[in-house]
Amino acid sequence: MTxxxxxxxxxxxxxxxxxxxxxxxxxxxxxxxxxxxxINLTESLLRDLSKLFATRGKSYIYIANGHGAWExxxxxxxxxxxxxxxxxxxxFAIGWGEAARxxxxxxxxxxxxxxxxxxxAEVEARLRADKTHSIKAIMVxxxxxxxxxxxxxxxxxxxxxxxxxxxxxxxxxxxxxxCMPFAMDDWGIDVAMSGSQKGLMTxxxxxxxxxxxxxxxxxxxxxLRTPYWDWSEREGSEHYRRYCGTxxxxxxxxxxxxxxxxxxxxxxxxxxxxxLLGEAVRRAVAVWAEGQVLGFxxxxxxxxxxxxxxxxxxxGHDPAPLxxxxxxxxxxxxxxxxxxxxxxxxxxxxxxxxxxPMVLGTLGSIEVGLNALDIPHGKGGMEAAIEWxxxxxxP
Ligand SMILES: *Cc1c(COP(=O)(O)O)cnc(C)c1O
Numbered sequence: 001m002t003x004x005x006x007x008x009x010x011x012x013x014x015x016x017x018x019x020x021x022x023x024x025x026x027x028x029x030x031x032x033x034x035x036x037x038x039i040n041l042t043e044s045l046l047r048d049l050s051k052l053f054a055t056r057g058k059s060y061i062y063i064a065n066g067h068g069a070w071e072x073x074x075x076x077x078x079x080x081x082x083x084x085x086x087x088x089x090x091x092f093a094i095g096w097g098e099a100a101r102x103x104x105x106x107x108x109x110x111x112x113x114x115x116x117x118x119x120x121a122e123v124e125a126r127l128r129a130d131k132t133h134s135i136k137a138i139m140v141x142x143x144x145x146x147x148x149x150x151x152x153x154x155x156x157x158x159x160x161x162x163x164x165x166x167x168x169x170x171x172x173x174x175x176x177x178x179c180m181p182f183a184m185d186d187w188g189i190d191v192a193m194s195g196s197q198k199g200l201m202t203x204x205x206x207x208x209x210x211x212x213x214x215x216x217x218x219x220x221x222x223x224l225r226t227p228y229w230d231w232s233e234r235e236g237s238e239h240y241r242r243y244c245g246t247x248x249x250x251x252x253x254x255x256x257x258x259x260x261x262x263x264x265x266x267x268x269x270x271x272x273x274x275x276l277l278g279e280a281v282r283r284a285v286a287v288w289a290e291g292q293v294l295g296f297x298x299x300x301x302x303x304x305x306x307x308x309x310x311x312x313x314x315x316g317h318d319p320a321p322l323x324x325x326x327x328x329x330x331x332x333x334x335x336x337x338x339x340x341x342x343x344x345x346x347x348x349x350x351x352x353x354x355x356x357p358m359v360l361g362t363l364g365s366i367e368v369g370l371n372a373l374d375i376p377h378g379k380g381g382m383e384a385a386i387e388w389x390x391x392x393x394x395p
Contacts, residue, residue, distance in 0.1 A: 004331030011362045012335040013145045013175060013308045013349040015197040015204050018254070022201055022353075025257035026250040033247050039239045041252055046242075048259050049208050052177055052267075053192050055184035057212035060234055063248045066174040066195035069207030070096045071103070072229040073193050077168055077215055079223030080104035082136040085167065087123060088112030089151055090144030091339040092172055097139055103224055108135070114147045114340050117303040120159035127163035135165065136218075137191075141172040142182065145198075146339045148310030148347065149298050150180065157188035168215055174198055177208075178262050179274045179307045179351050190215040196251065199307060201258045201352040205251050271306075276392055277350045277359045278306035280385040284363045285311055285348075288370065290378025293317050297345055307351035310337070312344060315376075319346040322369045329372070330365035356389060 010017055031038045042061075049059035062072050074096075078084065083106045086097035094109065101107040110126055112118055118140055127135065138160065142153050153171055160169055170191040173182055177192075179199035184192050189212075196206035211219070211231065219231055227233055228244050235241070262270055282304060288294045288311075297310035313319045319337060323346055326332050337345030348366070350359055363385050370377045 002329045004329060006331060009332045009358060009362065011332055011349050011358075013198065013347055013351065014195075016199070016201060016349060016352040017354070017358070018201055018203065019258070019261060019353045021261065022254045022257045025253045028253065030249045033240065033249065038247060038249070041256060042239060042242055042247065045252060045255060045259070048263075050210060052182075052259070052262075053173070053184045053194075053210040054182060054186065055192070055210050055212060057184065057210050058216070058231070060209045060211070060231060061243065061252075062207040062209070062229070063205060063243065063251075064207035065197070065204055066172070066193070066207060067095075067099065069174075069193040069195060069209055070099050070172070072207060072209050073170055073191050074100045074103050074105065075222070075224045075226055075229040076209075076211070076231050077170075077191060077218045077222050078103070078105050078137060079221070081106055083108060083134045085110055085126065085135045085138045087118040087138065087140040087151070087156070089116070089118045089141070089149045090114055090147030092141040092144050092146065092174070093139050096141075096172060100139070115297060115299050117149050117298075117300070118151045118156060120152065120155040123156055124159035124163045127160060127165040127167070130165065133166055135167045137168040137170055139170050139172070141175070143175040143180065143305040143307055145175040145308055145347070146310070146341065147297055148305050148308050149303055150176075150305040153182070153189070154187045161188055168218060175305070175307050175351065178267070178270060180305070181271055184210060185212065196255060199351045200255070201261070202254045203251055205248060206255060273355075274306040274351065276389065277354055277356070278304075278309070279392075280356075280359055280389050281309045281348055281350055281363060283384040283388045284367075284381035285309060287379070287381040287384045288367075288377040291376035293376045297341065307349065308335070309348045309350070310341065310345050311348065312341070313346065314344070317375055318343060321373055322346065322366070322375060325369040325373060326365050330368060332362050332365045334362070334366065356393075360385060360389075
């Protein structure tokens with residue numbers, strides 16, 4: 001017996017649920033890529049991406065996933081042998097650093113922890129010790145989708161400034177842009193990157209990069225530039241060059257619709273919605289944790305992301321049967337633990353096109369699974385989530 005008929009819900013941290021309007025926006029013929037319509041579409045998106053990143057700097061759109069956008073950043077601002085400082089707090093900044101190493105950079109990892117955020121004071125101390133300014137760039141993820149951590153990018157920016165270090169500050173916002181506040185210029189960020197398929201509710205396949213003037217200056221002398229990623233190649237009046245070839249027309253239609261929806265809701269409202277729904281998930285997990293099997297991966301409540309919650313599972317329990325139950329019996333797909341947390345955790349995504357029924361349905365299904373599989377857990381997680389939303393979402 002199952003109760004899964006109906007639409008399967010993806011509660012994994014990417015790709016996420018796409019609004020019907022986004023899917024429908026693609027159901028039309030391609031554009032003449034030399035038409036004014038095409039040029040206007042591109043220009044509107046580049047403008048709005050810079051607005052989302054909150055920068056007066058330039059934005060670039062790549063036909064790529066997040067890994068591609070990482071490579072775009074590395075290629076445009078680094079030279080062989082340049083030292084990069086990677087701020088560890090899970091899997092993703094490390095992955096970005098590994099790409100930089102493979103491309104010829106000299107990568108140093110500022111040791112962090114899978115259970116806590118990057119500590120700005122440790123960043124400052126490392127930079128102060130770099131008297132010769134051998135570090136050329138700093139890489140960090142705002143939200144690490146593996147650990148579920150939220151890094152205080154503003155505070156890290158202040159630490160870099162306090163150290164008086166000139167390294168480029170580069171931030172991965174793949175799992176946070178459009179969902180949690182981000183202010184590239186105000187926080188002193190030089191390069192930011194993101195992708196289409198998480199908070200931005202668009203099919204996978206678009207990578208975004210924003211760069212300020214300082215980054216563009218460094219770019220001019222960067223040695224790792226290659227034609228596809230190259231910012232300079234994408235400048236000029238010829239629209240065709242913006243994508244170094246044919247534009248991903250349908251993905252752009254989808255992105256246009258998604259960004260319109262974000263601005264229709266209001267960016268601040270979208271942030272608030274994510275905070276409320278994220279907290280609803282945390283309220284439920286906190287109660288479940290009383291059973292001594294489930295717990296938060298991120299120890300400090302203030303460091304937990306509003307877009308994804310990583311739940312550890314211990315005491316000899318394997319998350320796989322629970323995830324299988326949720327998918328096969330209830331029709332909700334929960335994220336697996338990855339990296340160091342493989343087989344030891346699961347991840348509940350709450351980013352992008354999510355609302356109360358999606359999140360409560362997900363939490364309720366997990367609770368059904370916990371009961372059905374006799375996995376010890378504190379009773380009343382759902383009630384706690386419901387109570388929180390009832391108190392916070394006032395009439
Ligand atoms: C998903 C993710 C990536 C990688 O994006 P892909 O599109 O899967 O290549 C990078 N960084 C973060 C923080 C992510 O969540």
